[in-house]
Amino acid sequence: MSQHVSGSSAPVRSSSLSTLPTLRVAVLGAGTVGGEVLRLISQQGDELAHRIGGRLEVIGVAVRDIARDRGEHVPAELLTEDAASLMREADLVIEVMGGIEPARSLLLDAMANGASVVTANKALLAQDGATLYEAADAHGVDLYFEAAVAGAIPLVRPVRESLAGDRIQRVLGIVNGTTNFILDAMTRTGASFDDALATAQQLGFAEADPTADVEGHDAAAKASILASLAFHSRMRLTDVHCEGITQVSAQDIAAAARMGRTIKLLSIVERIEEEGGERISARVYPALIPVDHPLASVAEAYNAVFIEADAAGSLMFYGQGAGGTPTASAILGDVVSAARARVHGGVGPRESRYAELESIPLEELRSAFYISLTVEDRPGVLAEIAGTLSGYGISISTIHQELLEQDDASDEPARAHIGISTHRALESAMTSSLDVFSSTATVLSIDSILRIEGE
Amino acid sequence: MSQHVSGSSAPVRSSSLSTLPTLRVAVLGAGTVGGEVLRLISQQGDELAHRIGGRLEVIGVAVRDIARDRGEHVPAELLTEDAASLMREADLVIEVMGGIEPARSLLLDAMANGASVVTANKALLAQDGATLYEAADAHGVDLYFEAAVAGAIPLVRPVRESLAGDRIQRVLGIVNGTTNFILDAMTRTGASFDDALATAQQLGFAEADPTADVEGHDAAAKASILASLAFHSRMRLTDVHCEGITQVSAQDIAAAARMGRTIKLLSIVERIEEEGGERISARVYPALIPVDHPLASVAEAYNAVFIEADAAGSLMFYGQGAGGTPTASAILGDVVSAARARVHGGVGPRESRYAELESIPLEELRSAFYISLTVEDRPGVLAEIAGTLSGYGISISTIHQELLEQDDASDEPARAHIGISTHRALESAMTSSLDVFSSTATVLSIDSILRIEGE
Structure with missing residues (x-):
């Protein structure tokens, strides 16, 4: 014994x-x-x-x-x-x-x-x-x-050792607990970003100065590290496109839910195969993902990282992303x-950067988008918007239109809210479309522009 | 460039x-x-x-x-x-x-x-x-x-290297794809075990001779390996308690759903702290887990392993558990x-068995149970059953009773089905209770005995 x-x-x-x-x-x-x-x-x-x-x-x-x-x-x-x-x-x-x-x-x-x-x-x-x-x-x-x-999630070791014999194509990560806590609270309670942030601060899930978290800087640093490991290349922090969650509204969350999606701040690193070669992308932004995606159910301040590799297929790692212990x-x-x-004796893993892949600028990537606009509610507006998108090669997947309530006494023209999700299109095409909308009189405001991932 | x-x-x-x-x-x-x-x-x-x-x-x-x-x-x-x-x-x-x-x-x-x-x-x-x-x-x-x-799931390396500075308390794993596919099919379609197995065989998820999978032998081998790694001790295969899924019925699946639970074949390895020391347990059996447990949503032939460690907290690893690639x-x-x-130069991880913890026999473990009995439907039966359980120190959490349909012309006494879930109790106490039920005239059959985990 x-x-x-x-x-x-x-x-x-x-x-x-x-x-x-x-x-x-x-x-x-x-x-x-x-x-x-x-x-x-x-x-x-x-x-x-x-x-x-x-x-x-x-x-x-x-x-x-x-x-x-x-x-x-x-x-x-x-x-x-x-x-x-x-x-x-x-x-x-x-x-x-x-x-x-x-x-x-x-x-x-x-x-x-x-x-x-x-x-x-x-x-x-x-x-x-x-x-x-x-x-x-x-x-x-x-x-x-x-x-x-x-x-606490074993991630660096699996990526640079366990998957050393594989080819990673894409990593989608929820790697910032503060922003996940805030988005999760907004989703569960319908709260605004400001209210959810205040709650997170009260509960110790957000700093007094939450900038590094809510603006995505923390997630971007992690994306740069992950991209370097996953693709055996150096990924400069300045090449990581970074958007935070401060612009995500309760309306966006509700619109996502209506489409069977939820909004998460994702760190995405991806290998883009192109004619004659390949480049890599690292980016951070709030994105709509389907509610049945494994990342969708990651609640509160938990982290999770979803990896797609040629041989291993889909893997997910889940656990606590912060905290002293x-x-x-x-x-x-x-x-x-x-x-x-x-x-x-022996040496640990060394930097592996033999592949020397270049990073691809965001403008050259193709994504599916969700955009929401406030427009004048009169005939032809929808056709005008659809025409602009189509002119830039962007095809629409779904449209949701909703008349906005208005003071009866008001002289203002009637307004409507339009939510559009698109098929995959070039980022630069979407930028051009939004430029047109900004100078279109019937488009009163561009309220949101979010990408759709994980489909 | x-x-x-x-x-x-x-x-x-x-x-x-x-x-x-x-x-x-x-x-x-x-x-x-x-x-x-x-x-x-x-x-x-x-x-x-x-x-x-x-x-x-x-x-x-x-x-x-x-x-x-x-x-x-x-x-x-x-x-x-x-x-x-x-x-x-x-x-x-x-x-x-x-x-x-x-x-x-x-x-x-x-x-x-x-x-x-x-x-x-x-x-x-x-x-x-x-x-x-x-x-x-x-x-x-x-x-x-x-x-x-x-x-394909990086698991051995995280357990023996990433968590080398931590103390693992418990591992709950779905580590056999065939049985998860069968149980998932039973849950989704209401099929019997035999029908779900036939489907799995047709689709290539089960062998012509499915014994090693459905009897839990494959999961038991993996439990023995996991226990050795997690607890720095040797765990003999003969010390792994092993039950397969052949006895799981469509009625069990339905009963679990009614209780907000689902049935999974789990490989469980656990550190049991006792007065004056600790022992370790490795066991494989179909268990009821809450539908909101991270393991509950592991579908088809996917594998996932849920780890609880002192410092890291809860971790989960998810991916494909089999297949050539x-x-x-x-x-x-x-x-x-x-x-x-x-x-x-250098050497990889060596066997770590300094802790030399003994394994604890199943009889000495405490679990929550779900049991289902067919009984004569007459006054006092329920009280008799409850009395027996209570006599062995087992306290009941919920009871579900259902009159069974009967041929009107039949002379047989009316029968009822009773599903009981219990609080945590000694395995040996439950065995003794079942012995009593076997020789109780009003208990016509003991239909199921399953454990409840992950709560």
């Missing part, structure tokens, strides 16, 4: 652990994620030691203000404001401070001094991943970043891999 | 590939999966070479009958009936022949000769994984088996990892 351990953090055959080699671990940042990483390393130390074949010894935690109390899992004696010195002493650096500088310089220093790096810093990876990859290569150390995309889980998985390589 | 390649299998910067080292690959078996593996290696050779940093050269494909035509992707000149010789010449062996022998002996020979192994053989791993692991260890080679559980995708991901390690 084997030994039973008492409680979840008890040692398992601890006697054999004392002979294991020790790995010096430095942590950059002691926020929510950093605190959880330290808690797990401390509570599961023996289990981790077994899995690694070595012991993790945290030699320091670099913070900006050493005086601040960080709770029980961040021992005061480990805190230091001298991150630079720490980088020279570590075998392994866990970076959870975020931001571009000083994170980048510190990680480059650490790698130059022979440390492997585990980071959750999507902004840094999206903006300057190439520099980090090159440093890891040059110094023969490992660079892991599972936590940078979709939090889930993010710490992803980081520790990477820590175990990086630490195992230190103990047993 | 980067080069564009023409078509999906065209070379990418091929000029640099000729200088790469070559890895000799032997394939055991040339069935559907083997053929797809060979097709992908041939069509994506240059892409794989970039990802590996080495070229894969297939040196032979071992089959039982060299004379049979295997289609265009299995070149006749590679076929051999002398698998043993092949094992002495390979750097990497891909085993897709299945069965225990000669697969086991051949793989042990190959590892003794220094080859790394990629296998999809769940039966062999479940029955004798320990021997394979030990051989890999002894000879310093790698053993990969992503394709053995849930086909999806399985080949999983195999090639492993091939790339194993081949990279040959080229760049």
